[in-house]
Amino acid sequence: MTNQDLLEIAREYGSPVYVYNAQKIAGQYKRLQDAFKKVKQVKINYAVKALSNLSVLSYLKSLGAGMDTVSIQEVRLALEAGVLPENIIYTPNGVSIEEIEKAVSLGVQINIDNLSILEQFGTKHPNVPVCIRINPHVMAGGNTNISVGHIDSKFGISIHQLPHIKRIVENTGMHINGIHMHTGSDILDIDVFLYASEILFETAKNFDRLEFIDFGSGFKVPYKEGDIETNVEEMGKKLSKRFNEFCKEYGKDLTLAFEPGKFLVSEAGKFLVQVNVVKQTTSTVFAQVDSGFNHLIRPMLYGSRHEIDNISNPDGRDRFYSVVGYICETDTFANNRRIPEISEGDILSFSNAGAYCFSMASNYNSRYRPAEVLWHDKKAHLIRKRETFDDLVKNQIAITL
Numbered sequence: 309m310t311n312q313d314l315l316e317i318a319r320e321y322g323s324p325v326y327v328y329n330a331q332k333i334a335g336q337y338k339r340l341q342d343a344f345k346k347v348k349q350v351k352i353n354y355a356v357k358a359l360s361n362l363s364v365l366s367y368l369k370s371l372g373a374g375m376d377t378v379s380i381q382e383v384r385l386a387l388e389a390g391v392l393p394e395n396i397i398y399t400p401n402g403v404s405i406e407e408i409e410k411a412v413s414l415g416v417q418i419n420i421d422n423l424s425i426l427e428q429f430g431t432k433h434p435n436v437p438v439c440i441r442i443n444p445h446v447m448a449g450g451n452t453n454i455s456v457g458h459i460d461s462k463f464g465i466s467i468h469q470l471p472h473i474k475r476i477v478e479n480t481g482m483h484i485n486g487i488h489m490h491t492g493s494d495i496l497d498i499d500v501f502l503y504a505s506e507i508l509f510e511t512a513k514n515f516d517r518l519e520f521i522d523f524g525s526g527f528k529v530p531y532k533e534g535d536i537e538t539n540v541e542e543m544g545k546k547l548s549k550r551f552n553e554f555c556k557e558y559g560k561d562l563t564l565a566f567e568p569g570k571f572l573v574s575e576a577g578k579f580l581v582q583v584n585v586v587k588q589t590t591s592t593v594f595a596q597v598d599s600g601f602n603h604l605i606r607p608m609l610y611g612s613r614h615e616i617d618n619i620s621n622p623d624g625r626d627r628f629y630s631v632v633g634y635i636c637e638t639d640t641f642a643n644n645r646r647i648p649e650i651s652e653g654d655i656l657s658f659s660n661a662g663a664y665c666f667s668m669a670s671n672y673n674s675r676y677r678p679a680e681v682l683w684h685d686k687k688a689h690l691i692r693k694r695e696t697f698d699d700l701v702k703n704q705i706a707i708t709l
């Protein structure tokens with residue numbers, strides 16, 4: 309996907325537009341597969357919430373991926389994309405038992421993350437296999453927004469409550485077929501991850517009908533030069549060895565499952581915007597683009613840094629810019645960013661725009677959500693049309709009082 313290809317896409321489909329490189333997604337999928345090739349049964353369930361376009365889901369399915377879903381709507385999207393129910397795991401947090409029952413009726417694997425629902429569900433449906441989400445209380449990464457394994461986290465059943473879990477399972481006779489953890493979004497230190505895995509293995513010994521152990525995700529990808537990236541190859545080597553040892557001890561070949569979102573799609577995505585105005589003030593030069601946090605909220609919400617290239621003038625002289633949006637709200641994408649000289653009308657390209665970008669977009673300021681394009685085999689395929697005014701009003705009921 310060259311700059312020329314991207315410019316062509318922006319010309320054809322307009323801006324702003326999200327573009328996803330299928331080849332990059334496939335490359336990441338294969339990397340993960342290769343890293344764990346010493347384990348007999350490995351299941352990679354793509355976390356749908358990262359990027360939930362049907363064409364992306366069906367492409368990942370064609371690579372062999374299952375799906376990790378967090379809402380009944382995501383379950384339905386995965387089914388719509390042709391994924392079989394047995395290849396879908398439903399890992400919600402804080403949803404009603406009715407929604408969990410709906411997921412059961414669709415035939416997908418249930419994952420329960422609190423004692424209250426576990427007890428209710430086990431009482432009503434002792435024969436439906438259930439996976440349990442454990443919180444091992446291991447801090448992965450330093451940002452409490454994205455570390456969900458720590459003591460204050462709302463996710464999972466505390467490992468300290470294992471005696472209570474066992475009591476519920478014994479009393480209801482329910483069938484626990486999986487143990488799961490998802491400690492956070494950043495695995496910076498493989499040893500910390502392996503430590504959490506040991507807690508999972510210890511927990512697993514308490515259940516004798518397991519089919520899989522799910523290690524969640526948290527694979528970190530680089531956003532800027534010098535960023536730490538999870539070394540999946542090293543992790544694969546170390547965890548595979550431990551997993552195989554555990555299976556021997558357990559007396560059965562279990563499936564090792566993961567549910568990466570960001571790792572598979574983040575780097576595959578580019579977000580293309582057009583510069584409307586170059587505005588010189590007394591303190592900086594603003595490049596104002598035809599977007600805002602309505603389309604890409606990660607820099608404002610998480611302080612994440614997305615590289616920005618001026619693909620209309622890649623060889624221009626570098627200058628410093630504040631890249632901001634066009635909505636009526638402070639929507640700074642980047643401050644003091646060195647970018648090749650920008651003219652009005654230029655197309656800027658944001659990197660790492662595959663994960664948690666379009667899927668977090670909104671209609672704030674009554675702007676349309678962008679189009680999405682999948683780049684495959686040197687061809688651009690439109691996979692979502694830009695919204696229109698009809699989309700903004702279709703569910704509104706205009707009354708006159």
Ligand SMILES: *Cc1c(COP(=O)(O)O)cnc(C)c1O
Binds near residue numbers: 357399526
């Ligand atoms: C969001 C989520 C993931 C994916 O996390 P990434 O950091 O995108 O890989 C996996 N599992 C669960 C349960 C999640 O909620």
